[in-house]
Every structure is written in C-alpha cells, then in structure tokens.
Amino acid sequence: MSFESLGLAPALVRALAERNYTAPTPIQAEAIPLVLAGHDLLGGAQTGTGKTAAFVLPMLQRLHAMGQRNDRRPRALILVPTRELAVQVNDSIRAYSKYQRLQVATIYGGVGMNPQVDALRRGVDVVVACPGRLIDHLDQRNVDLSGVEMLVLDEADRMLDMGFLPSIKRILGKLPGKRQTLLFSATFEDALKKLALEMLRDPREVQIAARNTIAEKVTHRAHPVDGNRKRDLLIDILSQRWQEQVLVFGKTKHGCNRLAEQLEKAGISAVAIHGNKSQAQRLKALKEFKEGKARVLVATDVAARGLDIPLLPLVINHDLPMVAEDYVHRIGRTGRAGANGEAISLVSPDEAQLLRAIHRVLKADIEMITVEGYAPSRPIRMGNDGPSAGRPSGNRPPSKQRRPHAQQNTRHAHAGNRGGAQGQEQRQRRDARTSR
Template identity: 50%
Template sequence: MNDFTNMGLPEKLVARLTDMGLTEPTPIQTGAIPHAMQGRDVMGLAQTGTGKTAAFGLPLVAQIRAMGRPEPKGVQGLVLAPTRELANQIADTLKELVQGSPLKVAVVVGGQSINNQIKRLDRGVDLLVATPGRLIDLLDRRAVRLGATKFLVLDEADQMLDMGFIHALRQISKHLPSERQTMLFSATMPKLMEELAGEYLKNPQKVQVSPPGKAADKIEQSVHFIAKSEKQKLLIELLDTHRDELALVFGRTKHGSEKLMKQLEKAGFAAASIHGNKSQGQRERALQAFREGKVRVLVATDVAARGLDIPAVRHVYNFDLPNVPENYVHRIGRTARAGREGAAVAFCAPDEIGELKAIQKVLKMSIPVASGRPWEGLDTPDRGGQKRGNGGRGGQKPGAPKSSNRRRRRPNRAKAA
C-alpha cells in the first residue's frame, strides 16, 4: 500500500513513486500536497532535509501531465532556487519523478554555457529550474517566455532574500501571469518573508511541520571556545579521529575557505572546496568526488548550506560561525539525513560571541560546550562592546586588543549563484 494514493495524485505517478521506493510521505508532503493538488497557493515552513522538493514537485508533475505541450520558448512550471547546487538537485529529483512520461525538465544556472541553455529552451520545457540571475539573463535575450507559466515555486525563499535576490524576483514576476499557482517554501520566516509571501501568494495555505530554526533531533551539537589562531590545529586534530568518514567544513569567505582547503591537503587529507569563485564544472566535480568518497573533507561557504543532500555526511564543522544565525541550522542540516545520526561542531573565537548568542537564540537552547570556557558576556543581551573573557582553548592573552563584536554587513551574494 502506498500512502501517497489518497492525495489526489494520478495512479501512474503513485506507481512511479513506488518504483522509486517512496511509499510513506513526510509531514511536509502530507500537509502540502493535498492543498497544492486543489490548486491553492501554499506556504511551506519546514527544516532542511524534510522532503520539500517532492512536496512541491509531485503536484507540479501531476498537474502539468494533464496539460498540453508548452509553446516554443515557453515554460509550464518555474522553480526558482538561490544556488546552483540546489537548482541542480531539484532538477535531478524532478527528472526522476517524470521518468516514463513525456514531460521535459531543464535547469539553467550561472557558470554554464548560456548558448546551450538557449538551445535547450527553444522548443519549450514543461518544468524549468533556475537561479534568478541566469533566468534574468535569458529573459533579457528573449530566449524564454513566462507569459503562459501556470506554476511558480520559490524554494529556500529566505536564503534568496538573504542573498539579495529580492529585486531579481520582482523583475522576474513582471514576466509571469497574475493567474497562476504559487508555492513558497522556506526553513525560516523572517519579517521580510511575510512581505514576500503577501506579494506573491493569494490566500495561501500555511503548512508548518517544525518550528523555524529547529535543528534535526539526531544531530549531536557541540561548541569549542577557541582562539582564532588555534582553529586550524583543532580542526586537524578532530578530523584525524574519523578519516574514513565524510566531513563538511564551513568557512565564511571564499578566500578563507580555499586557503583552509589547501592547508588540509598539506596535512594529508583528501580535501576539496566549493564557493562562489569556483566554476560550475569545478563545483560539480568537487561534489561528485565527495559523494563518491574520493574526497573525505569538503570545505565550503554557505553555497553548500542548503540543497546538499549527501546522506553519508557524518560530521559538519562550523570553522567560522555564520553571520546569519538561521544559516547555522541549514549548515548542520547537511548531516543526520535520511534518518541517520550526525555531529555538528562549532568553533567560537572571541570576536564570534555575538554570532553564537544569535544562533542559540534561534535554536532556543545552549549548545553544549566541548572545550574551553565561554567568553565573558555570552549571557548578556548586548551584542557589542562587552568585555571579552580569556577563556577558551588557547584563550586570549591578558592585555590583548579587544575584538569588535558588531554584526557584519551581509554581502550581496546574488552574483555568486
């Protein structure tokens, strides 16, 4: 018995799910699919790794199967995603769902030949997965038409806002018909997200299966209070205890992540990196090597914080704490996938105490301390100007300059996708 049967999905699509080994829907799928099949707009809130792609993908495939062929350069259903990695993963899932049907799925992202993408779109596609920047390039060249698009999905919408895509989304929306079904999926619900939902959705059905900011229950979290100069040494020590397991290491900057990867290679680890300065081909090769276990340590910026579904990832290291606290939840969500267990280790230098406080506020919990003593001011509400402690592994020496704890400006990373 397939539990997808009573959701209004066509029999052939349910049979396809059975062939894929999918018989029991996840909570977000149970909540979203019936409403989407009724043509309603849906706003889905769920933590990463909960099956959101199928939650919107199944209704899209089911409804588009009953439609005619798209017009030349036309698109029946459009899915927008913030990063190349997530767009490619969504496209892979959709291609599995449409297997055995005449539906065509295409993906357009930066870092690849736009001429090849133009040729691919010439006859029209049923489902198009795109990053906003590349889609605007194609719209400017009149290589794609969205006037007859009946379905729009904004996936990981909160990250698109954080990456500065709000103006790009508004530019794209001008090409879309007002009469359409729209689905918005997000792991968090910042205030700007409410404005976006009000702008794009009409009387949406809200489906929330876990509190925003909640980390997966099977992730064992810990934090080391450590001087910045000691981070690399500690990371190597910890990685050395599980050389045969996959580990994902998050850095804050492209340059810093690349430098750390090279340092890990010198230490004897099979390492690779992905970030905005890498070409699409380089990023895909690094991810493939990581999936296959040829690379055991992947160093990445937040381009890999969402959409990276590699169940074998056992360890996530926050070498640098993220400026956006919700990104911590997405980062550690790369482990403990598909019902497995995972470990998430954070390093906190004195000038990152504000980031840690913000993360713990989002989590509504204190992360267990693995080593070092919490820097002074951790429990005070003021983010800036508090006195630094001299705790932590390799702690700050008395008389050392105090580090600024002001929140850094969020960079506009729209072009990185």
C-alpha cells in the same frame, strides 16, 4: 499512508516505487493534496524533510492533467538560490517524470548560455532557474514567461539573503497574474512575509517544524579556541574521526581553498567548493566527496543549501556564519531523513557576538567544551546571553576540558533569548553576502 492515498497518478507512484519511496514524509503528506487542489501554499520545513518532492510531484500531476500546449512557452517555473539546488531539483523532476513526456530546462550561471538558449527555444514545460541567470535570458528575450501556470520559490529565505529580491520582483512582473504559487522556506523573516503577501492568494500554510529549528537528532557543541589555532584543532578532530566524511564550513572563498590545501598537506583528503569555482569544478568536487575519494568537503555558505549528501554524520563550522540563520542551513546537511547527526563549531573569542546570535535563533543551548591544549588566550564573553553572565571575571569556574572524540556527554550552557542590535545584524547579513 501511501502515495496513492494522496491522489497521485499511477505513473508517478510507479516512478516513486522504483526509487524505493513507499510512504510520504510529513511535508509531502500535508502539501501534496493542497497543491493538487489548486491552492497557493506557504510551506515551512527544515532541510532533509522531502520538500522537493512535496512540490515536484503535484506539479507534474497538474501539468499532465492540463494537457499539452501547442506553444513553446514554459508552463511551470521553479526559482532556487544556487546552482547545486537547481541541479538537484532538475534530477528529481527527471526521476519522477520517468513515465511522462516532459521537457525541463535548468538555468544557472557559471556555464555557457548557448545550450540554455537552445533548450528554451525548442520549448520546455518546466524551467528550474537561479534568478540572476534567468534575468539575463529575459533581457535577451530568450524566454517568454507569460504562459507560466505554476510558480515555485524554493529556499525563498536563502534567495533573499543572497540579495535576489529585486530580481525576483522583476521576474514576477513577467508572469501572468492568474497562476498557482508555492513558496517554501526554512525560516520566515519580515521581508519574506511581505513578499509572500504580495505573491500568494489566500494561501494554505504547512509548517512541519518550528521556525528556525533543525533536526532533533543533531547534537551540537562548540569548542572555544584562538582563531590562529583553529586549523590545528580541526586537523586533530579529523585525525581522530578518520572513518567519517565531514563537511567543513569556512567564511571566505580564499579561506576555503587555503584550508583544503592545508588539510591535504596534513594527509587528509579534501576538496573545496564555493562561488568562484566553475560549475564543472563544483560538480567534480561534490562527485569526489560523494564517492569517498575526498573525505572532507570545505565549503562557503553557497553550499549550505542544495547539497544532497545522504547520511552525512558530521558538520564542522571552522568559522561561524555571519548571519545566524545560516547556522540552521549549514547544520541541515546532517541529521537528515531521521538519521543522527553532529555539529561542531570552533569559536574564537572574537566570534562571541555571532555565537550569541545563533543561540537566539536556535532558542536552545549549545554544549561548550574547551579541548585540552587548545584553551583560548582570553575567555569567550557571552555577556548577558551566556553562561558567565553576572559572574565577576575573577570568580569564573575552571573551563571544562576534554580531548576531541566522537562521543561526549552533553553539558549545556544557558544561552538566553534576548534580542540584538538590528543595525549590527544587518551589517553582518551584508558582509555575509559579499564574502560568498
């Protein structure tokens, strides 16, 4: 299948060809014709599947077909959860619209408002925005959304996780009722399903991957270790995997800063990225990582979405995410575009409940290996969801022990798929939002 066969205009096909994009991905092949036909769309696809082009390309074509308007109001609005994703979507729009006359404004926090105000007042065709900063502009009457003809919510589940639902509903109240709406998400929970029912009109649904799944070419394993020895084990792993760039996820902003400093002291070049960093600092850290000046990028979950790092071989969870679905988004940074990937989690005994929740989300087994010299002081008890379920504590078989190295054979531990306490999961979700 070619992009021409999907009905895309020659100008878009030419821009794609210059970027060596010759064949659409599955999400693009299914979504683009539906969007071009004017349907509302509910799209489910894991990260790294070409989702951005699946809505940007038909949006550009439809805007071109509608012709130019005489007023300065935006004609399309794309809502995203993070600054990094806003920048990525903006870059994609500019690349694909190379042979079209199109004005784009990117709206997010962490930078001054004046340049954004100037762009909006000059008039734009497309606004790419994080909900919080867009609300600021709406409150100051810097932007009029009454002319929006197309609305896209990208990474909608992430926006809900980050507490943007009230802002999204306020923004929806400023939009015309007659519009085309596209909603894309990697996971679908009850709150998101309810929002979709409110927003979409007779939507077509495209589901490329099973919900809450990750790329098939990503291998997983977990190393049980005491919390106070995680840093040493991480340094051991990184020292043996010295040729590879690695994305390391931490739990808190302060913890990520401290971990990056500790890695630097151990002779491992590292930078940190999180919500307290200014946009300039975050872009600088990401640039150093992409250019190979830093071998390790230490990040909170703010970087789980929107980071476009091609051919990243390894992701390490120094701390497990407080919300199990965030594991999917973290690991989505590796194994992209058909490449192989690897995910390693350092799990302390106190994180057993978080690991159980991840098992339930993945509906799959995770390799459990105790690294020689790093056995935890007490076992990780998986209860009814784990490999030791039903065994007397005194008859537990000896742990599997290995040195950390690049290639290991897989031994799976049965994870089960039993539900957890809803109240605890809600508390974990709230704690996760406040720690980013």
